[in-house]
Amino acid sequence: xxxxxxxxxxxxxxxxxxxxxxxxxxxxxxxxxxxxxxxxxxxxxxxxxxxxxxxxxxxxxxxxxxxxxxxxxxxxxxxxxxxxxxxxxxxxxxxxxxxxxxxxxxxxxxxxxxxxxxxxxxxxxxxxxxxxxxxxxxxxxxxxxxxxxxxxxxxxxxxxxxxxxxxxxxxxxxxxxxxxxxxxxxxxxxxxxxxxxxxxxxxxxxxxxxxxxxxxxxxxxxxxxxxxxxxxxxxxxxxxxxxxxxxxxxxxxxxxxxxxxxxxxxxxxxxxxxxxxxxxxxxxxxxxxxxxxxxxxxxxxxxxxxxxxxxxxxxxxxxxxxxxxxxxxxxxxxxxxxxxxxxxxxxxxxxxxxxxxxxxxxxxxxxxxxxxxxxxxxxxxxxxxxxxxxxxxxxxxxxxxxxxxxxxxxxxxxxxxxxxxxxxx
Amino acid sequence: xxxxxxxxxxxxxxxxxxxxxxxxxxxxxxxxxxxxxxxxxxxxxxxxxxxxxxxxxxxxxxxxxxxxxxxxxxxxxxxxxxxxxxxxxxxxxxxxxxxxxxxxxxxxxxxxxxxxxxxxxxxxxxxxxxxxxxxxxxxxxxxxxxxxxxxxxxxxxxxxxxxxxxxxxxxxxxxxxxxxxxxxxxxxxxxxxxxxxxxxxxxxxxxxxxxxxxxxxxxxxxxxxxxxxxxxxxxxxxxxxxxxxxxxxxxxxxxxxxxxxxxxxxxxxxxxxxxxxxxxxxxxxxxxxxxxxxxxxxxxxxxxxxxxxxxxxxxxxxxxxxxxxxxxxxxxxxxxxxxxxxxxxxxxxxxxxxxxxxxxxxxxxxxxxxxxxxxxxxxxxxxxxxxxxxxxxxxxxxxxxxxxxxxxxxxxxxxxxxxxxxxxx
Numbered sequence: 001x002x003x004x005x006x007x008x009x010x011x012x013x014x015x016x017x018x019x020x021x022x023x024x025x026x027x028x029x030x031x032x033x034x035x036x037x038x039x040x041x042x043x044x045x046x047x048x049x050x051x052x053x054x055x056x057x058x059x060x061x062x063x064x065x066x067x068x069x070x071x072x073x074x075x076x077x078x079x080x081x082x083x084x085x086x087x088x089x090x091x092x093x094x095x096x097x098x099x100x101x102x103x104x105x106x107x108x109x110x111x112x113x114x115x116x117x118x119x120x121x122x123x124x125x126x127x128x129x130x131x132x133x134x135x136x137x138x139x140x141x142x143x144x145x146x147x148x149x150x151x152x153x154x155x156x157x158x159x160x161x162x163x164x165x166x167x168x169x170x171x172x173x174x175x176x177x178x179x180x181x182x183x184x185x186x187x188x189x190x191x192x193x194x195x196x197x198x199x200x201x202x203x204x205x206x207x208x209x210x211x212x213x214x215x216x217x218x219x220x221x222x223x224x225x226x227x228x229x230x231x232x233x234x235x236x237x238x239x240x241x242x243x244x245x246x247x248x249x250x251x252x253x254x255x256x257x258x259x260x261x262x263x264x265x266x267x268x269x270x271x272x273x274x275x276x277x278x279x280x281x282x283x284x285x286x287x288x289x290x291x292x293x294x295x296x297x298x299x300x301x302x303x304x305x306x307x308x309x310x311x312x313x314x315x316x317x318x319x320x321x322x323x324x325x326x327x328x329x330x331x332x333x334x335x336x337x338x339x340x341x342x343x344x345x346x347x348x349x350x351x352x353x354x355x356x357x358x359x360x361x362x363x364x365x366x367x368x369x370x371x372x373x374x375x376x377x378x379x380x381x382x383x384x385x386x387x388x389x390x391x392x393x394x395x396x397x398x399x400x401x402x403x404x405x406x407x408x409x410x411x412x413x414x415x416x417x418x419x420x421x422x423x424x425x
Numbered sequence: 426x427x428x429x430x431x432x433x434x435x436x437x438x439x440x441x442x443x444x445x446x447x448x449x450x451x452x453x454x455x456x457x458x459x460x461x462x463x464x465x466x467x468x469x470x471x472x473x474x475x476x477x478x479x480x481x482x483x484x485x486x487x488x489x490x491x492x493x494x495x496x497x498x499x500x501x502x503x504x505x506x507x508x509x510x511x512x513x514x515x516x517x518x519x520x521x522x523x524x525x526x527x528x529x530x531x532x533x534x535x536x537x538x539x540x541x542x543x544x545x546x547x548x549x550x551x552x553x554x555x556x557x558x559x560x561x562x563x564x565x566x567x568x569x570x571x572x573x574x575x576x577x578x579x580x581x582x583x584x585x586x587x588x589x590x591x592x593x594x595x596x597x598x599x600x601x602x603x604x605x606x607x608x609x610x611x612x613x614x615x616x617x618x619x620x621x622x623x624x625x626x627x628x629x630x631x632x633x634x635x636x637x638x639x640x641x642x643x644x645x646x647x648x649x650x651x652x653x654x655x656x657x658x659x660x661x662x663x664x665x666x667x668x669x670x671x672x673x674x675x676x677x678x679x680x681x682x683x684x685x686x687x688x689x690x691x692x693x694x695x696x697x698x699x700x701x702x703x704x705x706x707x708x709x710x711x712x713x714x715x716x717x718x719x720x721x722x723x724x725x726x727x728x729x730x731x732x733x734x735x736x737x738x739x740x741x742x743x744x745x746x747x748x749x750x751x752x753x754x755x756x757x758x759x760x761x762x763x764x765x766x767x768x769x770x771x772x773x774x775x776x777x778x779x780x781x782x783x784x785x786x787x788x789x790x791x792x793x794x795x796x797x798x799x800x801x802x803x804x805x806x807x808x809x810x811x812x813x814x815x816x817x818x819x820x821x822x823x824x825x826x827x828x829x830x831x832x833x834x835x836x837x838x839x840x841x842x843x844x845x846x847x848x849x850x
Contacts, residue, residue, distance in 0.1 A: 014713075026571065028758075029570055135569070138564065139564065142738075143563050143735045145738035148450065286731060288558070288734070291722070292560070293721065295717060302715075303713060303714055306714035310570045321748065323748040
């Protein structure tokens with residue numbers, strides 16, 4: 001069994017190294033040796049002498065490598081939409097099974113790739129795409145096959161979780177925590193993909209598609225980053241027994257599904273509340289199985305390579321048995337995706353108000369006017385420096401944003417200082 | 426596709442109910458309807474009118490049902506060794522795939538059943554056996570196929586976890602907590618299988634076999650129950666930032682594997698420390714994937730039925746595709762199981778001592794004499810009522826038990842009041 005490796009960065013190098021050091025074990029699990037036929041890279045002139053393969057293995061003709069007759073399996077860890085899409089589609093078209101960690105491409109083009117796999121009689125595995133080493137695809141696709149998933153709450157980005165954990169533990173501001181994350185290598189020089197939740201949105205699309213057996217397009221995921229989270233928000237959450245976490249939330253209701261990524265408050269005793277630093281976890285609520293959680297490292301070259309190797313063994317075994325184990329039927333339900341205005345949850349609203357008789361009544365009446373009922377109200381401070389913290393019962397996003405618009409116009413309200421969703425209660 | 430259901434207790438009834446209410450969804454996932462051909466029960470005269478199947482479906486001839494020509498899949502949820510073994514072996518011999526939740530049988534006879542599945546060209550799935558609804562078998566068998574698992578720490582019994590959680594939260598004694606668990610239905614009238622860890626030992630054998638690709642016999646699992654855990658142990662653990670949990674521990678070392686179930690102390694910030702009440706979790710340390718955890722309900726009819734249904738969909742899909750997806754190759758490694766005396770971990774030892782000059786030195790010298798080095802020593806109390814709490818560095822079980830024997834003979838030691846292992850550090 002021979003494979004083409006497309007891409008040789010962090011993950012690719014680790015795949016090469018592991019294929020060598022674990023060669024015997026892999027052969028025992030597959031039933032025959034699995035070898036690397038060639039490695040496609042963008043730049044041939046880079047020094048790769050630290051890798052346990054000869055220079056003749058490298059090529060910059062990825063498509064040529066994919067088409068080579070001695071290649072049975074294609075492993076794509078280059079990332080990006082093109083040319084990765086062409087490589088993968090070509091491989092599947094020739095009946096070569098594909099292992100990929102490319103969440104962006106899967107979120108954009110999942111159904112077309114699944115169709116290509118089906119047409120080519122090949123496997124398409126992507127355990128590493130949503131949560132690196134955390135086994136998630138197989139549990140969602142197979143273990144829970146007899147169940148109905150109603151809700152998924154996940155922490156699926158290590159950078160944002162590191163930053164918010166840091167802010168919670170030390171009281172640091174967002175900028176301070178981001179600075180530290182960058183220094184330690186947890187955040188990239190341009191942190192946009194992480195802190196603005198583009199990365200999490202792609203993962204949310206993948207996870208929700210699998211959980212609900214439907215197709216969620218990346219564009220259908222509502223997205224808010226974590227730049228707006230303040231030390232005050234975190235302190236305010238803590239005062240009510242909650243912590244702020246970067247969540248992806250996917251829910252299935254009678255009239256459709258809702259998928260969103262944004263910072264949110266969760267109760268301190270929720271299993272996700274103790275998932276800190278660069279760790280990730282996905283919490284699933286299923287009708288019969290109840291509450292499940294999958295926890296582990298959500299990023300990292302070695303961790304991602306572990307998931308890629310697991311997929312390589314799986315598709316190699318399938319190929320040896322002449323089968324494809326994942327008939328790509330996942331999206332048999334065509335569920336409508338609800339706009340964010342119809343998403344229902346609870347809210348934590350902080351306001352700077354004038355401390356005068358009747359202010360609380362006027363604020364409460366504004367919520368009531370839009371049909372939003374209140375769970376708790378706390379007032380603190382005095383005079384011109386008074387604050388109100390309101391936690392609502394469940395309401396639609398539109399009801400809440402209309403309430404906030406009207407609150408901002410009250411003369412006794414200086415400012416609505418923050419609005420954050422409350423989940424997991 | 427038609428299945429024979431063997432057993433109709435808590436789990437079986439729920440399987441019947443779910444097959445009916447989720448019939449359409451199951452059919453979509455399999456690609457054709459899956460129907461119940463018959464249900465084997467021990468007593469035909471029991472009232473089962475609450476189940477959505479007619480009385481003609483029930484039989485007390487399980488073996489006859491297994492052999493019926495219109496049966497494609499056999500689902501065994503009756504439990505026990507015989508006649509379940511005969512039913513399953515017969516089914517597999519006829520090429521009928523089997524789904525079972527029978528941990529006792531799998532722990533006793535796993536390799537023979539796998540061989541029977543292979544010989545018959547049938548699937549043998551048992552996701553529900555080790556941790557009910559928590560997807561564990563597939564992640565261990567498939568997702569981590571490219572990785573090497575070095576250690577598994579699990580809380581795999583809800584009754585013992587409920588009792589120890591209760592003791593930790595309220596300071597209750599074992600008897601008080603057991604009484605409450607019995608009242609609430611978390612413990613059975615005869616709690617032996619749970620509190621003496623027979624149930625956990627069978628699960629540990631299954632989990633370790635899958636994790637290490639070897640066969641662990643039930644008799645090779647070292648087992649201690651939780652009856653000996655005192656409120657003092659829990660307080661002593663808490664004083665050092667630890668909690669007492671009912672653990673199953675499987676480790677792979679250069680010279681073999683070690684599998685044991687017993688109460689142990691773990692750090693309060695370990696992910697397993699927050700797994701409370703009837704919840705279960707399995708924590709895995711893999712070479713590349715790092716630290717992973719799987720969390721969920723480890724028991725319950727509905728939860729177990731969810732896992733059984735997941736397996737039914739999987740084997741039905743395989744059957745439809747003319748394949749078996751799990752070539753039963755798991756135990757390709759024949760790793761020796763080390764005796765408990767060679768198991769290495771850390772220990773928390775409490776002693777009642779005479780408060781006199783030199784007692785600490787004599788105690789420390791006794792540990793040193795057996796090559797056990799100390800991490801911390803705390804003395805409390807005065808005069809004839811003094812206590813020492815010693816936490817050791819890693820040592821072999823034999824070294825520690827020899828140390829304890831010698832400590833008991835010291836004239837300045839009244840009694841070694843407790844010895845508990847410390848894990849997860």
